[in-house]
Amino acid sequence: MADEKHASLNGAYYGPPIPPQQGHHWRDRRRGGLRTTLFNLIVAIIVVLGITTLVLWLVFRPSKMKVYVRSATLTEFDLITNNTLHYNLTLDVVIRNPNKRIGIYYDRLEAKAYYEGERFAYSPLPAFYQGHKNTTNLRPVFVGDVPIRLENSDVVDFNREKGEGFFSIDVEIYARIRFKIGSVKTKRFKPDFECELKVPLTTNGSSSAVGFIGTKCDVDF
Template sequence: MSGKDCGNHGTKRKKVIRRLCSACLVFVILVLFVILLVWLILRPTKPQFTLQDVTVYQFNVTSPNYLTSSIQVTIQSRNPNDRIGIYYDKLDIYATYRDQQITLPTLLLHQAYEDHKDINVWSPFIYGNSVPIAPYLAASLNQDQSSSYILIHVKVYGKLRWKVGTWVSGHYRINVNCPAFIRFGNPASGYTVSAGIKYQLSQPCSTDI
């Protein structure tokens, strides 16, 4: 076989490989375009969360700067989409005070599916035993004591997936922030909340994905 024949054979093989690569690339682009088109048509809306109520069993600050709390919250999630389902994967819930976490993360759910327009309600306990708080929060706590109110934030974080027909998306991070006002008893008694006080809130939460 001549060198010229070998050169032609190699050139033909390269052309075939290029065509296969081009065909694969076009196929991938078409699939991505279809997914994008379906996504734009369906226009997925973020799930809606509402903090319905908060029951405080313990919320005590002890010297020097330790906070012990035991709180039960009722939180509702709603899927507002008409054609898109939502898979929640391992959601955790905890509470913060002025951006400092004051309770341990509690598992809200391991996995759950929320169909179109569905609503789910959970009532987990969140707690922290002698959690050290930053010294600069002492001044803030003094202000809250004088006003007899404290603002905490109940936060949910985890992952979700969108479901359209049989297609399921990859994971997306979800962060939910629910503000909650808690009222103190007698300000002269210090930073304490009487056990078992239930606060009806129906407070909408902000959701970031």
């Protein structure tokens, strides 16, 4: 009886074949193939966009806009009690688009005025679209009173400039722009227009002997 049981346990199996368990391996290969295809597709799109951008850049060759402060009127600029700055400054700013085939959307513009590195005034400016080879005039106005932090050396410089009849004032215009090439609009850029000015003080209708000299501003992308 023991021999019969032993023979039955070690005998050959003649039933239907048992398929190998390969389901997990097949799903893993399928997922890996999908990931590879998706990666290749993303790379192809990036390459096409890069080549298109390069071709458009080479064809149209966009140039930076040109920015000038044509005139500046400073009727009040004085330190009163508690280092409070009393000011009234108006600028005439010219922005020129030198491109023949590229328009510019100015989605946001704001001007800020600084003295001795301290911001003392802010002026929002209107958004606009600028066509090819076009010039736009802006008129930021800064009026008010504001406490300003000045070191003793800064106060000395202030009094010296007041005696000379002009003040060194920096104005920065912060922009958010998009270029338009045909019907295509680019991503948004954030250039700054930095203007270092020497502005004569005008009081009672008279100004210093040396008037304001038109100033070109640096365009920094």
